[in-house]
Amino acid sequence: MAEIKLENVNKAFKDTVVIRDMYLTIADGEFFTFLGPSGCGKSTILNMITGLEPVTGGNIYFDSITVNDLSPKERDAAMVFQNYALYPHMTVYENIAFPLRMKKIDKETILEEVKKVAAILGLEELLHRKPKELSGGQRQRVALGRAIVRKPKVFLMDEPLSNLDARLRIEMRAELKRLHRELKTTVVYVTHDQAEAMSLSERIAVLKMGEIQQCATPLEIYTKPVNTFVAGFIGSPSMNFFEADVLSKKPLRAGCNNRVFEPEASTTPDADTLLFGIRPENITVSSEEKTNTEAIVELIELESSIVWIDMRWKETRIKGKASIDESISVGDRVFLKMPNEKIHVFDIETGRRL
Numbered sequence: 604m605a606e607i608k609l610e611n612v613n614k615a616f617k618d619t620v621v622i623r624d625m626y627l628t629i630a631d632g633e634f635f636t637f638l639g640p641s642g643c644g645k646s647t648i649l650n651m652i653t654g655l656e657p658v659t660g661g662n663i664y665f666d667s668i669t670v671n672d673l674s675p676k677e678r679d680a681a682m683v684f685q686n687y688a689l690y691p692h693m694t695v696y697e698n699i700a701f702p703l704r705m706k707k708i709d710k711e712t713i714l715e716e717v718k719k720v721a722a723i724l725g726l727e728e729l730l731h732r733k734p735k736e737l738s739g740g741q742r743q744r745v746a747l748g749r750a751i752v753r754k755p756k757v758f759l760m761d762e763p764l765s766n767l768d769a770r771l772r773i774e775m776r777a778e779l780k781r782l783h784r785e786l787k788t789t790v791v792y793v794t795h796d797q798a799e800a801m802s803l804s805e806r807i808a809v810l811k812m813g814e815i816q817q818c819a820t821p822l823e824i825y826t827k828p829v830n831t832f833v834a835g836f837i838g839s840p841s842m843n844f845f846e847a848d849v850l851s852k853k854p855l856r857a858g859c860n861n862r863v864f865e866p867e868a869s870t871t872p873d874a875d876t877l878l879f880g881i882r883p884e885n886i887t888v889s890s891e892e893k894t895n896t897e898a899i900v901e902l903i904e905l906e907s908s909i910v911w912i913d914m915r916w917k918e919t920r921i922k923g924k925a926s927i928d929e930s931i932s933v934g935d936r937v938f939l940k941m942p943n944e945k946i947h948v949f950d951i952e953t954g955r956r957l
């Protein structure tokens with residue numbers, strides 16, 4: 604078990620800076636996720652923590668000891684990759700036992716340890732099979748087993764579920780959560796899938812081009828995104844954004860399409876125009892229940908019991924949610940409820956939350 608600290612960590616490949624001045628402490632036993640779009644530097648950070656890539660500047664600590672000059676082996680972090688690369692000629696048993704055999708541990712102990720891990724992962728019945736005789740999810744569990752059996756200080760996982768189909772991915776999420784609860788080992792996880800990050804993590808660092816935008820709990824990031832990048836990246840479907848003209852600064856009142864909003868903001872704006880954000884799940888659409896905000900339906904999407912509705916609200920494109928019981932068709936005139944307390948207020952120039 605270990606606390607991991609990044610202190611002013613920088614990484615450049617030749618002249619290209621990939622990670623910039625990163626400060627971060629991951630608590631002992633925490634499930635911590637780096638989340639961000641492709642190319643933002645997630646794998647690079649993980650590779651620096653595990654020791655596969657040297658840092659260009661700064662320090663990485665495991666429990667207040669600098670590990671900069673330690674090899675991956677000496678750091679004692681187990682990496683689980685996206686393509687889990689099992690040994691194809693070995694059985695499940697031999698694959699899981701492999702790291703212990705490398706450590707020259709005696710046969711009886713290996714048998715005992717592999718059985719324990721197989722029980723945790725529900726692999727007992729599959730120990731004699733070869734990887735090609737397993738499903739994707741089962742292979743992923745074997746890869747996890749091979750990491751767990753080492754009892755490392757830290758688990759580092761780089762998009763470990765991305766090769767699985769949607770249903771398996773959700774099953775494995777639950778498995779990983781349970782595993783973390785049982786083992787209580789620090790997990791540093793990397794994904795570009797915001798839903799996966801939200802459901803697994805105790806804390807998330809949202810990255811953009813090698814810089815942490817926000818580091819907080821999933822709830823905090825969802826309810827109080829610090830800027831428009833985080834606001835747009837977290838949540839599905841994505842947050843709606845529209846411009847609003849300031850009518851009064853204190854208390855804040857601002858309007859769009861003749862509709863006046865009185866949202867909460869912790870800072871008084873300087874500008875006369877703001878950017879407002881509201882999540883589609885916070886806009887209730889109805890064809891019957893009249894409000895003073897009207898829109899025309901452009902597209903309807905059914906997602907289990909939710910109906911997502913794309914609309915044109917005067918010149919503004921906006922997405923909202925209707926109950927499955929509402930009979931709404933394309934071209935209909937509908938009424939929107941957009942509660943003030945669900946409006947996020949951003950500076951239009953910097954994109955920062957006010």
Ligand SMILES: Nc1ncnc2c1ncn2[C@@H]1O[C@H](COP(=O)(O)OP(=O)(O)OP(=O)(O)O)[C@@H](O)[C@H]1O
Nearest residue numbers: 616619621639640641642643644645646647648795
């Ligand atoms: N060995 C390398 N040499 C030069 N540039 C590299 C090298 N490895 C990564 N990069 C660059 O560094 C940036 C970050 O790459 P990284 O693999 O960390 O991104 P990522 O967030 O893991 O992306 P993805 O979600 O696609 O896996 C990218 O622009 C990439 O092209």
Ligand SMILES: [Mg+2]
Nearest residue numbers: 645646647761
């Ligand atoms: Mg990557």
